[in-house]
Amino acid sequence: MSKQLFxxxxxxxxxxxxxxxxxxxxxxxxxPDSQGNGGGLSVVDPVKATVTPMTGVTGELVYxxxxxxxPYSPAIWYVGTAGDTRTTAVxxxxxxxxxxxGKVLKDTKIATLKGEQAIVSLRVVxxxxxxxxRTRVARxxxxxxxxxxxxxxxxxxxxxxxxxxxxxxxxxxxxxxxQSVWGYDIREQKHTMLFQPNFPFPTSVRSVExxxxxxxxxxxxxxxxxxxxxxxxxxxxxxxxxxxVSGSFLLGALYAAEDAKTGDMLVVGRGKGGNGFAxxxxxxxxxxxxxxxxxxxxxxxxxxxxxxxxxxxACKPTLTPEPVLGANSVPEQGITGYKLSLTGPxxxxxILLLGAHGALPGPVSLAGLGMGDCExxxxxxxxxxxxxxxxxxxxxxxxxxxxxxxxxxxxxxALVDTGAxxxxxxxxxxxxxxxx
Numbered sequence: 139m140s141k142q143l144f145x146x147x148x149x150x151x152x153x154x155x156x157x158x159x160x161x162x163x164x165x166x167x168x169x170p171d172s173q174g175n176g177g178g179l180s181v182v183d184p185v186k187a188t189v190t191p192m193t194g195v196t197g198e199l200v201y202x203x204x205x206x207x208x209p210y211s212p213a214i215w216y217v218g219t220a221g222d223t224r225t226t227a228v229x230x231x232x233x234x235x236x237x238x239x240g241k242v243l244k245d246t247k248i249a250t251l252k253g254e255q256a257i258v259s260l261r262v263v264x265x266x267x268x269x270x271x272r273t274r275v276a277r278x279x280x281x282x283x284x285x286x287x288x289x290x291x292x293x294x295x296x297x298x299x300x301x302x303x304x305x306x307x308x309x310x311x312x313x314x315x316x317q318s319v320w321g322y323d324i325r326e327q328k329h330t331m332l333f334q335p336n337f338p339f340p341t342s343v344r345s346v347e348x349x350x351x352x353x354x355x356x357x358x359x360x361x362x363x364x365x366x367x368x369x370x371x372x373x374x375x376x377x378x379x380x381x382x383v384s385g386s387f388l389l390g391a392l393y394a395a396e397d398a399k400t401g402d403m404l405v406v407g408r409g410k411g412g413n414g415f416a417x418x419x420x421x422x423x424x425x426x427x428x429x430x431x432x433x434x435x436x437x438x439x440x441x442x443x444x445x446x447x448x449x450x451x452a453c454k455p456t457l458t459p460e461p462v463l464g465a466n467s468v469p470e471q472g473i474t475g476y477k478l479s480l481t482g483p484x485x486x487x488x489i490l491l492l493g494a495h496g497a498l499p500g501p502v503s504l505a506g507l508g509m510g511d512c513e514x515x516x517x518x519x520x521x522x523x524x525x526x527x528x529x530x531x532x533x534x535x536x537x538x539x540x541x542x543x544x545x546x547x548x549x550x551x552a553l554v555d556t557g558a559x560x561x562x563x564x565x566x567x568x569x570x571x572x573x574x
Contacts, residue, residue: 164395164404165192165215165237166438167202168431176433178202179217181240184402184417189429194242198231204260204269204437208280209447209572210495210546213238215439216267216280218257230257232267234280248282259437261348263302264449264570270298275305275322289322289329299346299354300324302449303567304372306332306354308343319343319356321372325454332375335366344391350398350445352464353378357405359390367394367403367418373460383407386416386427397440399468406435443468446478447570450501450550453512455564456557457483459530463551463569471573472540478569480524480532480551487525488553490534491518495546495570508560515568516550524551538573547571 163181166189170177178195179202182188195202204218215235221228229252236244251257251271259270267280275298278285291309298307305322310329318334335343335358344357349369359365365387369378383391387407394405403418411430416423446465455461461482469476480488491514498517505511526532548568555564 162397162400162402162440162442164397164438164440165205165207166406166435167205167217168433168435169201169203169220171432171434176431179205179215179235179237179242182404182415182429182438184397184400184404184415184425187415187417187425187428189415189431190240192237192240192242194245196242197245198247199233199235199242199245202437203230203256204258205439206260206262206267207439207441208262209444209570212441212443212574215441216260216262218260218269218437220256220436228255230254230271232257232260232269248280249278249285251285258296259298259346261300263300264447264568266302268300268302268305270296270307272296275307275309288324288327295342297343297345299348301348301352301354301372303452306346306356306370306372308346317342317358319346319370319375321375325451330375332370332372333368333377335368345393347393347395347439348444350396350401352445352448352462355394355396355403357383357391357394359387359392359407363388363390363408365391365407367391367405373462381418381421383416383418383423385418385423386414393435393438395438395440398442398445399470404438404440406438443572443574445469447572448567449570450515450568451511451513452567453504453510453564454558455553455555457486457553457555457564459483461486461488461526461551461553461564461566463549463566465569465571469538469571469573471538471542474537476536476538478534478536478549478571480526480534480566481530482526482532482553484526484528484530486553486555487523488551490522490524491516491550491552492520493517493548494519495548497548501568504561504563504565509563509565510559510561512559512561512563512565514550514565516548536571542573545571545573547573 177200179192203220208214232249255272289311293309389408391407409427414430417425493516501513
């Protein structure tokens with residue numbers, strides 16, 4: 139198979155992306171302090187341990203609460219605001235922001251949410267925005283439009299993230315939580331308790347963010363400032379690893395996000411002089427508390443492309459475990475060891491589909507072929523047959539030539555599943571290989 143796939147990137151080269159920017163930086167949001175100072179967006183360099191406020195931040199962006207990078211462009215971000223008050227309805231807004239060299243070049247408001255308090259969390263999945271307010275979790279087109287509520291809640295201090303398949307949060311739809319982590323299955327429309335942090339003292343889940351490898355990164359802190367970063371699988375609730383991140387934070391850690399390439403985990407917490415940052419890598423603190431500020435830090439994201447950006451809908455299989463696409467590293471020009479992976483039941487046969495992102499305007503229903511709620515999300519320029527080997531993981535070598543240039547490549551599997559529907563096939567979600 140590796141010989142068949144070696145030339146795939148050259149075959150499916152897509153259009154140019156936005157201008158290059160430094161990708162190892164995190165962008166964070168802060169609210170003005172009690173005197174009305176500061177607030178807006180700042181760039182954090184986890185290597186140099188610097189925090190640099192962005193220029194060109196005006197209007198509602200001063201009250202930025204949440205932020206999410208557009209995976210298809212390192213220069214486009216989406217920002218959710220809180221208005222000029224944090225406790226009453228203020229009609230918060232969602233903005234699309236064009237950023238380069240630490241400056242806001244363009245700010246476009248795409249939505250106003252009437253009667254809400256704040257956009258507490260915000261994530262971009264494909265062409266959609268998923269957002270959390272004080273009352274609900276919802277989704278909407280990232281170009282703007284009507285928002286669809288997934289579920290409501292009454293939790294006073296909610297947090298959430300999503301990969302478009304699951305919503306992981308500290309709320310279960312009835313407002314219960316804060317000391318536990320819940321998964322909401324978007325396809326099945328139901329909540330499941332994933333895990334409860336095992337601390338000797340009462341804890342609160344502070345944040346949930348996507349991990350580099352498709353897992354979710356959860357921060358919880360107890361009343362004595364002890365804090366843990368836990369990576370969890372959203373489908374099973376299995377704890378993959380944990381790191382103690384109390385370190386520099388006297389009053390507890392609040393948020394964390396991870397760079398998919400370097401493994402740097404930027405953590406926000408309360409320490410000497412107010413809120414600030416620390417960096418962890420490999421379970422150890424590599425940069426102690428820095429960037430102290432009196433401003434409230436609420437949200438942040440890293441602009442680097444993900445290992446594999448999963449979008450779309452996976453139809454319901456009878457295969458166990460459910461087939462899942464993944465990747466081993468960030469796709470970049472000249473990487474010879476980049477590999478896709480398909481996990482699922484051993485000896486399951488299927489077809490790999492590859493094509494240029496955007497060649498298919500939208501997912502195509504396969505109900506007419508007897509495949510139930512399955513969808514085709516790729517206009518294939520190349521196909522290859524494959525079988526999941528013993529062990530349950532199929533590795534697919536996909537070396538990326540140094541001459542490729544920016545490209546967006548979509549991949550999807552159709553797998554034999556005779557019990558799932560009349561057509562006898564199921565499709566996975568679409569994986570986006572984003573080469574910058």
